[in-house]
Each structure stands twice: as C-alpha cells, then as structure tokens.
Amino acid sequence: SRRKVHCSSASSKLMEFPYASAPIKKLMLELLSTVDDKLGSSLHPTSTLPSHLQHFANSTDTAHASLHLRSGLPSSQIDLILGGWIHCKLPSGGALNITTLSAYLTSSTDAPHFLLELIQNSPTSLVLILDLMPRKDLILHPKYLKNYYEDTHLDTHRQRLQALPEVRPYYSPSLYIRAVISPTAILVTIDTGASQSKSIEQIIEGDISPIAKDLLHFWLESCACSAREVDASERAYLAERDRVIKNKTIEVDLGSSLPRLFGQEIADGVLDALKECYNK
Amino acid sequence: SRRKVHCSSASSKLMEFPYASAPIKKLMLELLSTVDDKLGSSLHPTSTLPSHLQHFANSTDTAHASLHLRSGLPSSQIDLILGGWIHCKLPSGGALNITTLSAYLTSSTDAPHFLLELIQNSPTSLVLILDLMPRKDLILHPKYLKNYYEDTHLDTHRQRLQALPEVRPYYSPSLYIRAVISPTAILVTIDTGASQSKSIEQIIEGDISPIAKDLLHFWLESCACSAREVDASERAYLAERDRVIKNKTIEVDLGSSLPRLFGQEIADGVLDALKECYNK
Secondary structure (H helix, E strand, O other): OHHHHHHHHHHHHHOOOOOOOHHHHHHHHHHHHHHHHHHHHHEOOOOOOOHHHOOEEOOOOOEEEEEEEEEEOOOOOEEEEEEEEEEEEOOOOOEEEEEEEEEEEOOOOOOOEEEEEEEEEEOOEEEEEEEEEOOOOOOOOHHHHHHHHHOOOOHHHHHHHHOOOOEEEOOOOOHHHHHHOOOOOEEEEEEOOOOOOOOHHHHHHHHHHHHHHHHHHHHHHHHHOOOOOOOHHHHHHHHHHHHHHHHHHHHHOHHHHHHHHHOHHHHHHHHHHHHHHHHO | OHHHHHHHHHHHHHOOOOOOOHHHHHHHHHHHHHHHHHHHHHEOOOOOOOHHHOOEEOOOOOEEEEEEEEEEOOOOOEEEEEEEEEEEEOOOOOEEEEEEEEEEEOOOOOOOEEEEEEEEEEOOEEEEEEEEEOOOOOOOOHHHHHHHHHOOOOHHHHHHHHOOOOEEEOOOOOHHHHHHOOOOOEEEEEEOOOOOOOOHHHHHHHHHHHHHHHHHHHHHHHHHOOOOOOOHHHHHHHHHHHHHHHHHHHHHOHHHHHHHHHOHHHHHHHHHHHHHHHHO
C-alpha cells in the first residue's frame, strides 16, 4: 500500500544502524518504521538536534555515534523520541555496540514512557533493557500499577525471556536506573558463550524481537495514542517528575559513556545539545 | 553486664521460634535482642495484639503461627515492630516455615522502614527478603536515594550474597512488593539442593546472618535513632504513603497466605486485629 511505502521510506531516512548485527538492525528498523507509521504525523519532520551531532566520531576515529531526536508537535501527546547508536572499536579487536530507542510523552497524559537499550560488547553476549517507565510513584497510585502493569500482564514478557537458560538478570550499577524502571522491567544479560542450543542472533530474532515489538505496539496503542484525563496539579507533578527522569537518564547513561568514548569536549557538546532539546 | 542480662531476658519473652531451624532461630533471637536492647525503652512493654492472636492454629492443628506486635511510645520515632512466624506441615511430609521481622517508623522521620522475611519450604531451599523500604518516591527525591542507598553502599550486601553459586534472584509475584522495595533490596532464592560445598545452614550462619545483623544495625543507628527534620506537609505525605504501605503489605503478604493455611475465619480475625493496630 502507499502508506506502507511512504512510512518505510521515511523511517529509513530517520536512522540507519551500520554497525549493528543483522537481527538488531532488522529489529530497530522495524520498530522505527512502526513508530513513524503510527506517530509520524505527530512529530516534527526533521531531527531537532544540530546536524553535526547527528553523526560524530572521536579524534582517532575508533568511536562513532549517531543520535536522532524528533520532538512531538505541540498538539500531540509526544514529547520526544530519541533513537541512536554508539559504536566503538575495542582494544581486544572486538567492538562495543549500543543501540537505543526511547520515547517520552508530555504531561497531557500520565501514561508510561518507552525505553529500549541493547548493549553488545562481544559476539556472544548482550545486555537488554526494555521497559515502560512509570510516570508516578506506584505506592501512592496503586490504580496506575494495576492499570498499566498488573491487568496488562506485562510481566509475562519478562518471565518468557528469563526462562531461557542463556538469560540472567542484569543489575544496573546505577541505583537511579533501578528506581526509575517499572516492576515488570526487563533488565537481562544474554550470554550464549557456553550455549549448545542457541546463538545470540537466534535469541534476538526469536525471543527479544517479538517481545520488543509487542511492548512497542502496546505502548503506541495504550499509551502514546490513548487519551487520559490529567488535571492541572497532576500536570505540574508529571512535568516536574519527567524533568528529573529525562535529565538524570542522560546523565547516568550518556554522561558516563560519552566522555570515555569520545573525549570530554565532544561529550559536553552532545550532552548540552540534548539537554537543551529535552528541557525546552 | 546487667543491661545485657536484662535485654536477653526481655527478648526471650518477646518471641520464640519453636519450629525454625537452629541458625534461623539463633539469628532471629539475636536480632530481637538487639532491637530490644536499643529500642526497648521506646516501645510499649507488651504486645498490642489481643492475646488469642499471639498464638493460633488451624482446626486440624497442622498450621501454627505467632505474631508479636509492639507499638512505639508516642514520644518515640517508632511506629510499630512486628515479629512473627508461621509453621505449616506440608502434605509431602515436610514443612513450610515463614519467619518475619518488620519495623515501621512514624512520620516524625522520613528514614526507611526495616523488612526481613525468611520463607523455607524445604530443607535445602529458602527465600530471603531483606530491605530498608524507602518512604519517598526516589525519583522526586534523589538526595534521599543518595543519602540512604548510594553513599551507604548498601548494595554491597546484595552483591556479596548474589556472588554465591547457590543464590539467584527472587521475583515476588506481587508487583506491589517489587515496587515498594528499595533498589538495593535483597530478594533471593537460596538453593543448596545441587551444592557440593555449602549447606543451607552454613549459608544462613555464614552469609545471611552477618548481612541481616549489619542491616539491622545500620537501620537502628541511622534510621530509628537518628533525628530528621520533617515539616508538616512532609509529615502528611509520609503518613499517607505509610498508610498505603502498611495496609497493602498486610494484604499482599498475610492476606494471601493466612486464609489458605488457617481458614477464612481465623485469617479474617488476625488481619482485622493487625489492621486495627496498624491504623490507629
């Protein structure tokens, strides 16, 4: 159909993943295509970041990265969508590849944000972070917990993945990250180094991809494109909590890796530009 | 010394653990003795629960339980301390033994609550829940996260335990429990069924006991007996959040196990009495 052609062409322009493994690249392009298909008309058509930050490298050309940020139109519930990847040659001869997609909503809704991060630093191991980040304190808002996490059976995704012998829980060194995620968050390490049965590519294709697509589909239908009643005091609460979430997530995530991989000067430029977009 | 004699005699009156394994009984008596030593003068001298609920059994005498609740004096920061155990013969011939100690503070401080639960349903396996439960939304209160969880390096306890080959993460089926705990919470299953090196008793004595004692010591010094400035609006926030925590924790924990083990009538009596004490 015309619509499909239009969307996949738009999404291939949005972002490519030259260093990712084939199944990760396939997954990311599908996810971005779905986002573009569903939300394209709610987003600014071009990246909000200055063009020199849409692709950058370190001085020795061993580290490359690409960040693509699209802000939501004022009429939409979308605050911003950030896609990106980091590639870095390792002294061992291998490479570190980080691939991310996060999507933040505005305070016109209290529905969860979307978060996906794939961190691969060897051909046989991978860290996966996949979650719908809650917007409210779940203790003071038990209906929110019930509505988005219990009644939806989101935990079955995590259970399915953790039933695989190659999968074990991942504990982020950042206590903030552990605190900001939901009780059904998927934080796992997949290691197929000793596996007789499955390769990491098979797990990405057969297990991670369907779960990531399911969760994004749920997020698009039930969070991004579903209206919620939010009064003025609640909007102020959400806006303040989101301000902390967005800034702290940049600090903890990119703020710790970029200086190491790209040097302080490039890292500062990227972080400042991102924070400016995040806070306007 | 006289003080020590007085305290151990008081704590043996407080609660005994007739069905617990030797190392669990030893641990619990030590913890209760420490609590009594440090907080005895801040607590009502006798249990606040009606005496027929301090020990009860089911109609077929296969399940026994004991709950001991001491409220804090109005002048103290202690809201209440609940110790207890449940013992139930299993049809397999084994037994289920649950041992708990929880300690709640009043809204005159925002310091974390203390939570310990040991669930043993076979001679070679055990679930351990050990945490300082945060009183505030950690996203909106990053200083609280830093003060109680990051700067204190509480995560080293969890890391030490999870480094043992017999230990793996435990996921509570209750998303509420996963949400109410801290990012450094210890929720683990210990299984020595296939272990060549250590028995469950050795792990309780050598690994769990020192960690539980350390955490209780930290809680007593830095939470229960340390003054914090809390203004009126914050007190109202803490009181409301604690009301949810205490009632929901009873519902999820005892509310799901007591009816199954003791029948609905006894369970209702216990839960009503507990809720009355919790909410006054």
